[in-house]
Amino acid sequence: MHMSTNGHRQSPGRSAYPARYSAAALFRRGLANEPWPPAWQQQPMKGSYDVVIVGGGVHGLAAAYYLAANHGITDVAVLEKGYLGSGGSGRNTAILRSNYLTPEGVRFYDRSVKLYQRLATDLDYNVMFSQRGHLTLAHSDASLRTMRWRAEVNKVEGVDSEVIGPAEVKRLAPFLDVSPAARYPILGALWHPPGGIIRHDAVVWGYARGASAYGVHIHQNTAVTGIDVAGGRVRGVTTSNGDIATPVVLNATAGWSTLISDMAGIAMPVMTSPLQAAVTEPVKPFLSTVIVSGTLHVYISQTDRGELVFGASVDPFTSYSMRGSLEFIEGLAGHVLELMPALTKVRLLRQWAGLCDMTPDFSPIMGPTPVEGFFVDVGWGTYGFKAGPVSGEAMAQCIASGETPGIIAAFGLDRFGEGALVGEKGAAAVGH
């Protein structure tokens, strides 16, 4: 399906940002010693809104931004129970890629990468997107076969991916142990040049600033405690800071999506599990690509500050606990050293966990629900952050037009009742 370009620049109703970021502005404010105004406004909560979005992460804020920028719907409130980006948006490992396995998945994530590519310009905010390339290692014939499959699906969809051999892997990432004697020898890899890393907090703040400039209200420390449904349609929400009347509620939460959907009486095929990640002390730049090993359940990237960021697959049980565990750190360290033995003296700085809403087919749940006016953008498992822009764009279109855009048609809640699952085995939680 052909997607129209985001109408940001063409949009006539766009209000001026409180302060446009530019080198000239930086210079002027530096000379005058002027403070920068807040990036987004704080408004008192109104008694009613056209649209209420639950969840102040990248998905919720992107949906609010595109509702305003692309569809002129600005009477929107984003409700966040903590601070902006305090959930999955601030806990992921900030990896972007589109080398998935199913055509639906590839098209969808490719659109997201394309939106990310020009996000800094669109939002007037430096999101530090570094397209440094993404290597998914194959340690067995079976996973090499899956890589080939993924590469061919990617090429058909116009996404740059190819399978490379161990020599080429060694050239791209010299610190990897590619010897055949390794416990899990590297037989090849899926090389995906458009993949990379981004500053996830900046994406959240940029969307918040952009949405706020259009008049969207952002209410932090506001937990939704109930959804008022009468006659099969949404009437409003109750929050820790008062009631709001609204005909449209978007559930854009991760980790708590079951609890919010329960409030509207919608059962969810979701299981929530923590995913743990860790970061090392900063070292000199030596790793210019993102390294992923499905077999060893680890992904590695080096930030601009030199820290190594490690992520894993989800913990093997359901939980809403966001505490790290020693088992995880032990396993992770062993797996990282398996790939890069030279890191043996590097120390970990900290570990953390985020909540992943896993669905049976490793694909999200997006679109309308049986309750009129209640929309979901949930089930984001281990792939939510990279999908933020396209999800926001598609959900905004879905809410504004009342019709499900083609790019998310495969991800409807009704697919579970119909048995039409997507089966995305290119997701990070899937061991190969």
Place this chain on the structure above:
Amino acid sequence: MRKGPVMILLPCPWCGPREATEFAHVGEVSTRPDPGSATPAQWRGYLYLRANPCGWTTENWYHRMGCRRFITVQRHTETNEVRQARASQAPVPAGEPAP
């Protein structure tokens, strides 16, 4: 800082308290509808829909590195506190436990 133990100990009725890493998480205890009379919608609801509560839940675990028996556990999903564990009385839910 959240309350609750860092390490999850499951009191296996046969082996005593053991670390959760010895077990495979089977999932929420649910009742399987009769395959002969269930509608496709009921069957798919049983297959896919989960209560997924943030709080106390009753679930099955499989002691794969111990006695290789199934136990039914009451666990708080936010604190990972375990209140009760007993031998699973109900038949084991469909599907192989995770390896």
